């Protein structure tokens with residue numbers, strides 16, 4: 278540490294301080310306990326949602342004895358499966374400082390293609406799933422092309438495609454649902470359960486968890502994942518570092534489309550049907566899960582696992598409040614408060630850094 | 632072009648080893664033009680960078696120094712003009728094109744990713760993958776190796792305060808960030824290193840380290856282009872000085888042929904060199 282005065286500027290006149298800087302005191306800002314907490318939350322974005330989840334589990338467990346019953350826990354996981362899957366796709370897009378309002382619509386369109394081709398067109402189940410995947414990829418690619426080529430803000434692009442995809446869904450399905458009985462078992466099996474320590478877990482939940490593991494690996498361990506963070510963090514810096522920003526953005530929307538198609542499969546099993554009206558709440562719920570999960574809407578900061586925690590928090594709150602006998606409107610109120618708290622927390626954490 | 636002729640019109644040949652006959656420039660720009668709408672950033676600029684030299688680029692604010700650097704390195708594509716690398720015509724459409732040829736740049740305003748850690752920034756866009764299955768099939772990065780290398784590069788630069796390469800850039804001071812950007816360019820520049828005001832946020836000691844690094848690169852055979860407003864630094868380290876004025880190259884001088892006052896006079900248009 279140099280005790281030199283900060284006034285000893287060099288000839289450029291631009292330097293704020295001379296001499297060496299003690300990194301530990303500078304970046305950790307340990308002066309106050311609050312500063313320490315802030316730095317911890319900053320370094321581990323999944324920490325705050327993790328704490329919220331644990332606390333809410335304890336509180337709801339105390340309030341309502343039935344909360345920890347096996348069938349209730351099973352119910353929570355099933356309710357989280359679809360939103361949790363959509364949240365993965367949403368996390369990818371939000372990490373690039375974008376937002377995808379069309380996740381629910383893409384999932385619905387994909388689920389209708391899977392269900393209808395398998396039931397009415399008698400396409401083999403596996404092929405129907407592949408067709409659904411292709412629809413998801415194409416829809417994601419459309420978003421990606423509009424964002425990268427026309428340079429439109431993702432919010433506007435996906436607001437447009439949300440309506441386009443919903444209209445296509447209604448056209449394609451004649452506004453009618455396909456019921457589970459008409460759909461091959463392979464497709465609806467995602468709603469079947471098996472027992473883990475007495476708790477019924479659906480295959481859809483397992484697929485979601487596998488997706489989380491795969492995507493968390495990709496985002497933390499591969500160059501592509503790192504480039505997604507870099508693009509969301511600072512596009513120009515990423516470009517100057519030699520990253521093809523548009524290619525990364527396009528691939529993010531395409532990957533999101535693929536994940537949404539898998540979400541469609543899970544949704545068919547969960548609802549035991551494919552309905553053009555299924556996706557309405559899912560858009561906002563997926564964004565809610567991502568935001569509560571500690572991912573910053575400004576991009577470049579957040580984790581895949583945080584979004585699972587976020588989805589679980591929403592699921593636990595809804596379920597716990599219902600068990601406590603409160604009206605649905607209080608669930609909605611609670612989720613709204615959670616969002617505002619999460620975003621405020623993110624702002625507070627970021628403020629330490631500018 | 633006559634290989635033995637004296638095509639340099641302005642300064643005498645004072646490059647290191649000036650007893651050698653004229654060699655072709657490592658990097659050469661011919662009549663670069665870059666406009667932004669009505670604003671003319673570059674108005675037909677020539678530049679030659681020779682083996683074993685430090686070429687300083689000076690000029691007033693808005694003279695086109697950064698635009699020139701960007702056009703040399705693929706960050707901007709010039710409207711017209713040519714780039715030659717070791718006698719071969721090249722075109723850089725993107726920054727990675729220039730990197731591909733071993734040209735590394737510290738851009739003004741830094742271009743580091745704040746949320747990524749130091750090691751990730753050093754290796755951004757050129758991550759090392761693991762050997763074998765994990766690297767080729769799973770495409771897993773070798774984080775450990777990259778961190779070890781990053782630490783070595785920072786040590787080489789003598790940045791003693793940056794011990795932990797897993798610290799995010801946003802937690803560093805302005806000068807430390809600059810040091811990371813310089814270290815990145817120095818580590819990967821195998822042909823040419825270009826620095827646009829690399830010492831702007833640095834203290835006296837750190838500036839000295841960067842100047843040492845520039846000399847070391849030159850001595851290792853890597854020519855350096857240094858953009859700076861700091862005249863004493865420029866005159867201390869440069870072999871030749873390219874003076875940029877109103878989007879044009881006003882003159883090329885050397886620290887021995889001209890004084891700082893001369894340089895300032897040319898920069899401001901008080902003298903034509």
Ligand SMILES: Nc1ncnc2c1ncn2[C@@H]1O[C@H](COP(=O)(O)OP(=O)(O)OP(=O)(O)O)[C@@H](O)[C@H]1O
Pocket residue numbers: 667670671672690691692693694695696697698699739
């Ligand atoms: N992206 C841009 N859009 C519009 N005009 C630009 C852009 N970049 C540079 N210019 C203009 O080009 C001219 C040269 O700018 P440049 O940044 O190259 O100057 P400079 O010599 O690097 O100045 P400084 O010493 O302040 O860094 C200026 O008039 C500037 O306003």
Ligand SMILES: [Mg+2]
Pocket residue numbers: 696697698739827
């Ligand atoms: Mg500049």
